[in-house]
Amino acid sequence: MSSDETRKTATRQVLIDAAAEVFLKRGFARATTKEIARTAGLAEGTIYRHFDDKYALFHEVFLARSGETVEELARFPERAGQGTVRDNLDDLLQLIGRMAEHATTLMASMWADPEVARRFEAYVREHAPKGPEAGPIGIVAAYIRAEQELGRIRADVAAEEAAAVVASVPFASAMGRALSDHLPTPGDFPAPGRAAADILAQGLVPQTGVLAGL
Numbered sequence: 001m002s003s004d005e006t007r008k009t010a011t012r013q014v015l016i017d018a019a020a021e022v023f024l025k026r027g028f029a030r031a032t033t034k035e036i037a038r039t040a041g042l043a044e045g046t047i048y049r050h051f052d053d054k055y056a057l058f059h060e061v062f063l064a065r066s067g068e069t070v071e072e073l074a075r076f077p078e079r080a081g082q083g084t085v086r087d088n089l090d091d092l093l094q095l096i097g098r099m100a101e102h103a104t105t106l107m108a109s110m111w112a113d114p115e116v117a118r119r120f121e122a123y124v125r126e127h128a129p130k131g132p133e134a135g136p137i138g139i140v141a142a143y144i145r146a147e148q149e150l151g152r153i154r155a156d157v158a159a160e161e162a163a164a165v166v167a168s169v170p171f172a173s174a175m176g177r178a179l180s181d182h183l184p185t186p187g188d189f190p191a192p193g194r195a196a197a198d199i200l201a202q203g204l205v206p207q208t209g210v211l212a213g214l
Helices: 003-026 033-040 044-050 054-074 085-107 114-127 135-149 159-178 194-204 207-212
Strands: none
Touching (some): 003 033, 033 044, 033 054, 054 135, 085 135, 085 194
16 A cells, blocks of 8 residues: 555544544534544545545444444354354344444434435435345345255245344334433443344244254
């Protein structure tokens, strides 16, 4: 990597770190690029040399804060056939719970303004990876289909619908806390407990598999 590329990467990271600090402190709607630049110790125009707008910067903040979790989740379909379905569901809830923690913490203030929320949703739809296995629901559905091929999840289960249920559990928990009487902070959203994985497994795993602990 050339010195120019190294400098650009470093500047971009400084902006992402500063934006995360300001978004968490002010909320998306009240955060300004001027304050983000001041926090980063850079000129405001520097932001627009690296990001198209505040929505793009917000998206990068989310990816930076949950990147490792996103990568681990993306590899989850490879877990099919390993361990037990129940344990894998528990791990899925933990992973998605960590994503929900980051997403909900950052987006809590955005929900207060429907127009801002719609604009960000449109941005994500345009820039997020496409395909049947993109996003938490697509990834969970891919895992479920892989387990169905192995006979460890019932063949009559609709993979996408089941995946939506699995993914919704930790996000619903996180949203409930976000709508409480305080601005949520990291750590406010523990992933659902073991009981949630037990309930999901009972609906997904063939009866003999439940009894065998699959």
